[in-house]
Amino acid sequence: MAAVELAQHSEKRLPYREFDVSVHGKNWHTMQVGDPAGPNLLGLHGVMTSGALCFKEAVVHLAQKGFKVTVPDMPGYGQSDRPEQFSTDDFADGVLDFMDEVGIGETHTMGVSFGGGVEVGMAKKAQGRIQSVTLIDAWVAEERLHIPYVDTNRLGNAVMRAINVENIASHIFNLSIVPQAFLALKEAKHVVGDLAHLRTDAVRELTIHLADRFIAGHEYFSDEDLQAIIDKEAWRTMFSWLKTEITSHGPRTNYLPYFDSAVFHHPTLILKGGNDKLLSRDWAKKVHGKIPDSQLYEFDDLGHGSLPIQEAERFASLVAGFISQSYPSLRLSA
Secondary structure: OHHHHHHHOOOOOOOEEEEEEEEOOEEEEEEEEOOOOOOEEEEEOOOOOOHHHHOOOHHHHHHHOOOEEEEEOOOOOOOOOOOOOOOHHHHHHHHHHHHHHHOOOOEEEEEEOHHHHHHHHHHHHOHHHEEEEEEEOOOOEOOOOOOOOOOOOOHHHHHHHHOOHHHHHHHHHHHHOOOOHHHHHHHHHHHHOOHHHOOHHHHHHHHHHHHHHHOOOHHHOOHHHHHHOOOHHHHHHHHHHHHHHEEOOEEOOEOHHHHOOOOOOOOEEEEEEOOOOOOOOOHHHHHHHHOOOOEEEEEOOOOOOOHHHHOHHHHHHHHHHHHHHHOOOOOOOO
16 A cells, blocks of 8 residues: 555654454454554545545654554445445444444544544544544535535436446546546536447546546556555445435535534534535535634645645644644644
């Protein structure tokens, strides 16, 4: 994995291990980077990615600041087994059980997109175990849908009827990292017509062109990175999640009422890509307004989920600085 190479080439050799964990009979592939005695930081990736891909370089910078960073491939993604239940709540339960298996009692969390929804779900279920929350372009406060493709719970079937997702969607998801694919597919439809008959190399060319439009710096990802999530199970897992998530009333995962409650008291860092075309423009301000003493940073030139990928060192500094403010006793480097 990329994190192994990065750890080996860092200024100081970082403790690193990569291992599998069985949670209720399902394999969770996991990487840990950093001092085993450091404060726990758990990273949760978005859909159609893996832990290593979503936090590829960020884990090294965070480990250098003193954290023990644990990043699993959530079920159905990367090298982990596919789950049997697919709702955001199910994933939150699963990650809490995963923490039990790897011996993590309390932890700081950081979640990208769907992973943000999972970490807030965990905080709601097990308040005492989540020490702080970092939301990165997080799927936590969508009151309605903003993408034409995603307006009913028939999404999966509609997309499958439109194109041959087995040969195409996985490539588009790879290059766009998060569900920018819905935008990409909408655009691609009138660019190339019938996608079902395109060769794989043609699909790759097309998706690189689309990635240029949606996420700057996609060339950051190697062929090995892309191959890591070109897997039927990943997009099938994503569609299965969407079928539980999308209702006739909009997304099921909307924590705005919960944030408005005195129950949610976790230190919260909110990081928003200003060029995010997936989430509502004001989601971050709404969450920031609901959570007392939360911190909000917006990055005008970054797309959905891009910050830990394209600005890994800056991202790590923000997270470490925020957690140091919230927990002054921790010995974290700037």
